[in-house]
Amino acid sequence: MSQPPMDEDVSIADDLSDSGSDMDLGSSVAGAEGAAIHLDDAVSTIYPDDSISMRDFKTVQKKRRPAPSVASDAPSLVSFHSSADGHLFKMLHGRAFNNQSDLYMLPADDHEHSRLDIQHLVLRLYLGSLYASKHLVEAALRPNPDVRPAVLDVGTGSGRWALDMAMQFPHAEVIGLDIVPPVLLTDADVPDNCRFEVDDANLSFAHYENAFNVVHMRSANQGINDFESWLYETARTLRPNGVLLLVNGYPQLYDAQFQPLPTREPGEEGFTWVQFLWSSVYKAMHNRGNFATDSSLHWQRWLESNPNYRDPKTRSMYIPLGPWKQNMSEREQYVSSLMRENCIRILGNFKPILLSDGKKEADVDQWLANVTKELHDLSVHSYTRWQYTVAVRNVLPWQERLEEPQSMDAGSGTMLGPASDIASAPSGIAEILSAKV
Ligand SMILES: C[S@@+](CC[C@H](N)C(=O)[O-])C[C@H]1O[C@@H](n2cnc3c(N)ncnc32)[C@H](O)[C@@H]1O
Numbered sequence: 001m002s003q004p005p006m007d008e009d010v011s012i013a014d015d016l017s018d019s020g021s022d023m024d025l026g027s028s029v030a031g032a033e034g035a036a037i038h039l040d041d042a043v044s045t046i047y048p049d050d051s052i053s054m055r056d057f058k059t060v061q062k063k064r065r066p067a068p069s070v071a072s073d074a075p076s077l078v079s080f081h082s083s084a085d086g087h088l089f090k091m092l093h094g095r096a097f098n099n100q101s102d103l104y105m106l107p108a109d110d111h112e113h114s115r116l117d118i119q120h121l122v123l124r125l126y127l128g129s130l131y132a133s134k135h136l137v138e139a140a141l142r143p144n145p146d147v148r149p150a151v152l153d154v155g156t157g158s159g160r161w162a163l164d165m166a167m168q169f170p171h172a173e174v175i176g177l178d179i180v181p182p183v184l185l186t187d188a189d190v191p192d193n194c195r196f197e198v199d200d201a202n203l204s205f206a207h208y209e210n211a212f213n214v215v216h217m218r219s220a221n222q223g224i225n226d227f228e229s230w231l232y233e234t235a236r237t238l239r240p241n242g243v244l245l246l247v248n249g250y251p252q253l254y255d256a257q258f259q260p261l262p263t264r265e266p267g268e269e270g271f272t273w274v275q276f277l278w279s280s281v282y283k284a285m286h287n288r289g290n291f292a293t294d295s296s297l298h299w300q301r302w303l304e305s306n307p308n309y310r311d312p313k314t315r316s317m318y319i320p321l322g323p324w325k326q327n328m329s330e331r332e333q334y335v336s337s338l339m340r341e342n343c344i345r346i347l348g349n350f351k352p353i354l355l356s357d358g359k360k361e362a363d364v365d366q367w368l369a370n371v372t373k374e375l376h377d378l379s380v381h382s383y384t385r386w387q388y389t390v391a392v393r394n395v396l397p398w399q400e401r402l403e404e405p406q407s408m409d410a411g412s413g414t415m416l417g418p419a420s421d422i423a424s425a426p427s428g429i430a431e432i433l434s435a436k437v
Contacts, residue, residue, distance in 0.1 A: 088180055088198060093352035100179040100200050103290055104223030105353045106346075108180040113158035115345040117184070120160040122338045123218075123247070123386065125331075126319050130164055131216065132388040133313075136243045140213040143171045151175070152212045152237065154201045155220020158182050159190075165216075166194035172213075177201060179223070201230065208237040209398075218247035222285070227295035228302045232401040235308030238393035244309065246389040248296035251282040253382040256325075258318060261382055272380045273370040274321070274343065280367075281350045284357035299389045307399045312391035318383035322375050339384060340375050347371055 090099045095107040106112055124130055131137045141149045149172040153162040156176030163185075166174040174194045176182065181198055190196075201217075202225050215234050224230050234244060253261045253275050263279040264271040285293060303312035322340040323333040347368060354364050374380050 093355050095349075095352050097352070098179045101202070101223055103225060103292055104179070104220075105285065105288075105290065105350075105356075107349050107352065108183070110183050111345070112349050113182060113184045115342060115349060116158040117160050118338055118345070119219075119342045120158070120164075122319065122335055122342060124164070125335050125338075127317065130161060130168065131214075131245050132247075132315070133243065133245070133390045136390065136392065137214055137245070140239075140241060140243045141169050141172050147239075148173055149213045150211055151214045151216065152177060152208065154215065154217040154234075155223060156182065156196065157220075159185055159196055161216065161218065162194055162196070163189065163191070166191045169193075178220075202226075205233045205237045210237070210239055212237050213239055213242045214245065215242070216245040216247075218245075219249055221246075221248055221295045222290065222293040224292055224295065227292065228298070228306075229401055231299075231302055231306055232308065232399075235306065235393055236398045238308075240393060240395040242393040244303075244391045244393065246296070246299055246387075248299075248387045248389075250385040250387065251278050251293065252385065253278065253321065253380075254318060254385055255383075256381045258383065261380075272382070273367060273374045274347075274380055274382065277347050277367050277371050280357075280359070281347070281353055284353045284359075287357055296387050296389070299387075303389070303391045307396070308393060309391040310394045312389060314387060314389040317386045317388065319386065321380070321382045321384050322378055324378045324381045343384065344368075344372050344375060 088099055089096045089108060091097070092107075095111075096109040097106075098104060098108045141151070143149070149169065151162070151165050151169070151172055151174045153159075153165070153174065153176045156162050156178045159176045159178075159182030162174050162176035166172070170191070170193055172193060176194070176196045177199050178196070179198065179200055182196055185196075201220070201223070215238055221227055231244075238244065253272075255261055261272060261275040262270045263275055266276070282293070285291075300312055300314040303309050319339050320328075320332070320336040321343055323336045325332070325336075328336065351361075351364055351368070355361060
């Protein structure tokens with residue numbers, strides 16, 4: 001088997017638009033991968049031995065890889081292989097953070113990577129797949145005797161998506177790239193067709209020219225200064241008909257009718273602690289001049305105007321935050337409980353940002369306790385929202401960006417409230433996956 005010919009018209013419109021039906025999200029989860037998974041079982045699978053406890057990241061040994069078959073001699077590249085690489089981290093409010101970028105403001109320690117493992121599991125189970133647009137991805141990653149298929153996961157975090165892709169496509173080479181190494185992984189976790197590189201995705205990807213059939217980025221856009229330029233740079237790395245997969249979680253919760261939960265102050269009608277805390281984090285980022293998290297509002301438009309891509313499509317998936325819905329299957333209860341756990345943990349992991357924004361620690365701790373209680377007593381009925389944007393690299397020679405890059409600023413739009421609703425109706429999972437293939 002070979003890759004699709006250069007001029008083959010693999011239509012993403014088919015992949016993302018022709019759902020055939022408006023599937024109920026919950027029932028599609030139940031149907032996706034069987035039932036009766038228990039939270040504790042899954043968590044113990046995600047966390048072998050004692051990895052939940054705070055382990056000193058500096059002692060983690062990363063596997064030394066043979067010379068890569070995808071060129072990677074960028075000056076910015078760092079191989080993480082010993083405790084000497086502790087310079088990749090800095091401490092802030094008692095947590096380890098990356099030492100490369102002030103833009104990205106979540107910790108980079110085993111607490112955060114454990115949370116990312118949970119989030120990865122939720123998204124994988126809910127979507128029933130590692131990626132949107134299955135037909136396109138699987139066509140792009142067909143075994144090819146001439147060129148080994150390759151995948152880049154930008155902002156790989158705990159590395160779980162990269163590992164799962166490497167296992168699903170053992171003939172492909174998978175690279176997970178991040179400003180920090182995946183701190184929970186050991187040699188034994190990493191298959192031979194997978195490796196991790198420490199690099200800043202804001203820097204040039206010239207060393208990856210024409211190197212990948214799939215580039216994936218999930219929830220890392222808050223670390224990218226100029227996302228529109230990044231889309232150009234990434235197009236350079238994609239082979240003809242290569243697939244760009246972008247995913248972003250909204251810092252906004254949605255009610256049972258998929259309308260944004262109002263952002264209110266304590267005591268006001270409609271107030272919820274979870275939305276309050278979430279929007280406080282979002283505002284704290286804006287207060288620091290970080291608007292990068294808003295970039296997903298513009299992905300569709302930027303891809304449409306980028307001469308290197310074709311057929312961009314954007315859809316949203318809504319996942320219940322806790323098992324608050326009536327008549328949930330056991331599976332949906334499980335996945336929504338995991339999402340609740342993920343939400344509680346991410347808000348806790350955002351605590352250093354809130355402290356840096358001038359909030360008092362005692363207040364933040366109380367807010368976190370209130371959120372936890374609110375989510376556990378199921379008094380708030382809300383959904384988290386996940387944006388999936390997919391585009392295909394066309395077969396034309398790469399074109400660089402001609403106009404001056406513009407950084408995101410306060411006028412770029414806000415993800416809070418109705419203004420953020422670029423596609424308000426939830427998409428069926430079948431629509432995201434293109435089940436007709
Ligand atoms: C929220 S985590 C998501 C991790 C993973 N993609 C997932 O979905 O589980 C975002 C990751 O992006 C990484 N990141 C942020 N800015 C980056 C940059 N400029 N270059 C490379 N990685 C970056 C962070 O270090 C972090 O690991």
